[in-house]
Amino acid sequence: QAVVNELQGEKIDIIPWSxxxxxxxVNALQPAEVVKVxxxxxxxxxxxxxxxxxLSLAIGRRGQNVRLASQLTxxxxxxxxxxxxxxxRxxxxxERTQAFMQALDVDxxxxxxxxxxxxxxxxELAFVDAGEVEAIEGFDADTAAEIQNRARDYLARIEAELDERRKELGVADELREIEGVTTPMMVKLGENEVKTIEDLAGCATDDLVGWTEKKNGETVRTPGYFEGLEVSRDEAESIVMRARVKMGWVDEADLVAHAEGEDGEAEEGGDTHSA
Structure with a gap:
């Protein structure tokens, strides 16, 4: 009330910080009830x-509640x-059902x-422990083995097709030397004119995973080269660092220090979270 009086009657919300x-x-969206995040x-x-x-309570008039919660958090x-x-859901x-039907030739x-x-x-299906597939109702060991063999054969065909596409794009074999780089990544890189280790070393992490920025009060996302591949920012950053080590732009000690810095931040964040 004292703050409201100082602001000449301006209404305020007080939100518990966590x-x-x-x-x-969730606190910022109160009094709306939240089921899951x-x-x-x-x-x-x-x-x-x-x-x-x-829904209307959470969003607020003209989206004000959710917009303010976004700005605050x-x-x-x-x-x-x-x-x-x-x-x-x-x-x-x-979509998953249809994907399995197509890839595995099952009903x-x-x-x-x-x-x-x-x-x-x-x-996931191809490389999970066979026991998890056998445990499905109606499946036995032979059925599980057949399903997983079909899954692996399918992945091998896709890998061969992607590698052919990679060659068509002119992406150098040497990129495979960078730990963490996969054939789907090489195709995505080639489609964005990144074809050598030197090209990759010159990339920023944002180039690979994209970035978000505020424009006229709205959040705008710019996709990266790896869009759709579920590559985290840390993974992308490590790939770029390894390429720079390979090029001799930084030394191995820098890479180790970078990795240790990430581990330290993760541990510190985990301890604080659990507290």
Whole structure:
């Protein structure tokens, strides 16, 4: 009340601060009820799920509540209702089912079984412990082995196709010498005129994973070369550093110091979070 009086009656909100980003954002969206939050720390984006009847309260008039919460916390906030999240989950389930059907040449029932058991990709299915596949209702050891063999064969075909595309783009074989670089990455790099270790060494981390910036009060995301490959910022930064070591621009000690610095920050952040 004293602060309100000093501001000549201006209305204010007092929001409990928390070092935990999810808790802080939930506090910032009060009095709206939050059912679930999902954080994407690499892009500083959070997805907030609210009951259907709480959407207007969470967003606020003309989006004011969510906009202020975003400015306060420094995170981009996407708000979904429970119905919207359920619809999205169903869509993802259908997409995964179809992906398994196409890649493994199985019927819809098998595709749905794999999707409902939580397998999110052919890669995950191919290399998971065989016991996890055998545990699926209706599967036995032979069925599990056949499914995983089909998954591995599919991945081998995709790898061969990507490597052919990599060669067409003129991406040098030497890029494979950089730890962490995969064939899909090499294709993406080639499509963006990054074809040698020297080209990669000259990249910024933002070039690879993209960046966000504020323009006219709105958050605008610029995609990076690795868009769609689920490469974290730390992974991309390490790849660039290894390329620079390979070129002799920095020495191995710099790479080690960089890695140790990341580990130290992770440990410090983990201790604080648990406290």
């Amino acid at each position: 070092i935990d980003a999810a808790t802080f954002i 999902v954080l994407d720390e690499d892009s500083s984006r959070i997805e907030v799920v609210v009951p259907d009847d709480q 420094g995170w981009d906030i996407d708000i979904l209702t429970e119905a919207e999240e359920s619809e999205r 169903q869509k993802e389930f259908v 819809e029932v098998v595709g749905q079984l794999l999707a409902s058991e939580g397998f999110r990709s052919v890669e």
